[in-house]
Amino acid sequence: ATEISWWHAMTGANNEVVDQLAKEFNESQSDFKVMPVFKGTYPETLNAGIAAFRAKQPPAIMQVFDAGSGVMMGAQGAIVPVADVLEKGGFKFDKSQYLPGIVAYYSKPDGTMLSFPYNSSSPILYYNKDIFEKAGLNPDTPPKTWGEVFDAAKKIKTSGAAPCGFTSTWLTWIQTENFAAWNNLSYGSNENGLGGTDVKLAFNAEPFVKHFQAIADLAKDGTFRYGGRTSEAKQLFTSGECAILTESSGGLGDIVKSGLKYGIGQLPYAEGPGRPQNTIPGGASLWVFGGKSDAEYKGVATFFNFLSQTKIQSRLHQVSGYMPVTMAAYEDTKKSGFYEKNPARETPLLQMMGKAPTENSKGVRLVNLPQVRDIMNEEFESMLAGKQDAKAALDKAVQRGNAAIQQAIGK
Numbered sequence: 523a524t525e526i527s528w529w530h531a532m533t534g535a536n537n538e539v540v541d542q543l544a545k546e547f548n549e550s551q552s553d554f555k556v557m558p559v560f561k562g563t564y565p566e567t568l569n570a571g572i573a574a575f576r577a578k579q580p581p582a583i584m585q586v587f588d589a590g591s592g593v594m595m596g597a598q599g600a601i602v603p604v605a606d607v608l609e610k611g612g613f614k615f616d617k618s619q620y621l622p623g624i625v626a627y628y629s630k631p632d633g634t635m636l637s638f639p640y641n642s643s644s645p646i647l648y649y650n651k652d653i654f655e656k657a658g659l660n661p662d663t664p665p666k667t668w669g670e671v672f673d674a675a676k677k678i679k680t681s682g683a684a685p686c687g688f689t690s691t692w693l694t695w696i697q698t699e700n701f702a703a704w705n706n707l708s709y710g711s712n713e714n715g716l717g718g719t720d721v722k723l724a725f726n727a728e729p730f731v732k733h734f735q736a737i738a739d740l741a742k743d744g745t746f747r748y749g750g751r752t753s754e755a756k757q758l759f760t761s762g763e764c765a766i767l768t769e770s771s772g773g774l775g776d777i778v779k780s781g782l783k784y785g786i787g788q789l790p791y792a793e794g795p796g797r798p799q800n801t802i803p804g805g806a807s808l809w810v811f812g813g814k815s816d817a818e819y820k821g822v823a824t825f826f827n828f829l830s831q832t833k834i835q836s837r838l839h840q841v842s843g844y845m846p847v848t849m850a851a852y853e854d855t856k857k858s859g860f861y862e863k864n865p866a867r868e869t870p871l872l873q874m875m876g877k878a879p880t881e882n883s884k885g886v887r888l889v890n891l892p893q894v895r896d897i898m899n900e901e902f903e904s905m906l907a908g909k910q911d912a913k914a915a916l917d918k919a920v921q922r923g924n925a926a927i928q929q930a931i932g933k
């Protein structure tokens with residue numbers, strides 16, 4: 523059988539899903555063998571793929587997080603658009619079958635879909651019902667606004683119900699990129715980069731400063747605890763240390779596994795007219811490298827076709843918390859009565875599709891977003907260590923980020 527290498531960044535419950543899908547595909551036919559290889563965190567996987575490409579030994583398929591999309595789009599010649607791979611493999615590619623917000627995010631301006639949206643997510647709120655009860659909070663009503671989250675976190679801390687009130691994974695993706703979209707604020711010019719590569723960052727505006735200062739203030743006595751740059755904070759929640767977590771809908775598998783009594787709420791918003799707006803898709807998609815044999819491309823196409831099946835997409839969504847990427851799988855899940863039994867599980871989809879996006883809420887795309895996120899993380903970490911306030915952190919992140927963007931686009 524022709525071997526198809528698939529580099530990915532999935533850990534825990536999501537890693538089990540990857541292995542299970544590869545196994546099922548491999549058992550369903552004998553011409554191709556998909557071989558998943560774990561390459562570290564999302565940024566590490568992207569870096570490994572770039573290095574392998576330079577050494578002329580890239581994998582056939584690489585999972586790239588949302589932030590790496592602009593990097594991959596700029597890598598002309600390195601990749602083959604997934605629409606071409608599918609068509610060459612003899613499969614009809616009909617983009618109307620996919621969820622519109624997701625297709626748009628992973629397509630070129632002319633509409634060609636570049637990568638396969640394997641695991642699309644939206645950030646949501648998870649909370650520990652037992653701790654809520656202990657703190658005298660209603661375990662059936664998750665906080666809706668950031669103000670309510672911060673108040674609940676303080677109550678949890680001062681009542682001694684838990685050592686930490688609130689934590690969040692991805693301060694970049696959730697507290698900045700999605701904070702902008704969900705509150706209909708500009709993250710950067712040129713429709714946050716979807717309209718062109720020359721972007722001036724705007725996330726040091728007053729509402730962001732206010733939000734981050736509130737987090738910095740809560741960090742002083744541990745009411746907010748920082749976990750790390752990617753999804754590390756999930757463990758602070760599953761260990762029962764922190765009562766409230768904002769994290770990807772795709773974090774669900776590990777939260778279920780932890781066995782704690784959790785509830786789900788929508789991503790909190792900052793109070794203001796017309797809010798919330800809509801969230802932007804996160805997670806990752808599968809990119810196909812160039813320079814492979816016809817047999818390998820046929821195998822990749824066959825595998826993507828396998829992943830697109832309604833029954834696979836429905837299961838992936840229901841088990842992992844990631845969104846189904848096809849309309850058929852969404853409809854199928856609705857019809858099965860799944861959301862009636864688990865209403866909160868539709869939250870990530872409703873958040874993303876509830877309103878038509880504005881120029882602030884279609885997504886964020888920068889040719890060097892992973893680098894800009896690193897810069898933001900450095901400034902956030904220095905803020906959380908008490909070395910600077912939120913205004914200084916955001917001003918510096920914008921200034922350094924803008925310089926890095928100008929350099930990356932060769933200006």
Ligand SMILES: O=P(O)(O)OC[C@H](O)CO
Pocket residue numbers: 564587588589641642643644692695753770771772773803804805806
């Ligand atoms: O945890 P994921 O897979 O939903 O990814 C979260 C972010 O979108 C990564 O940038």
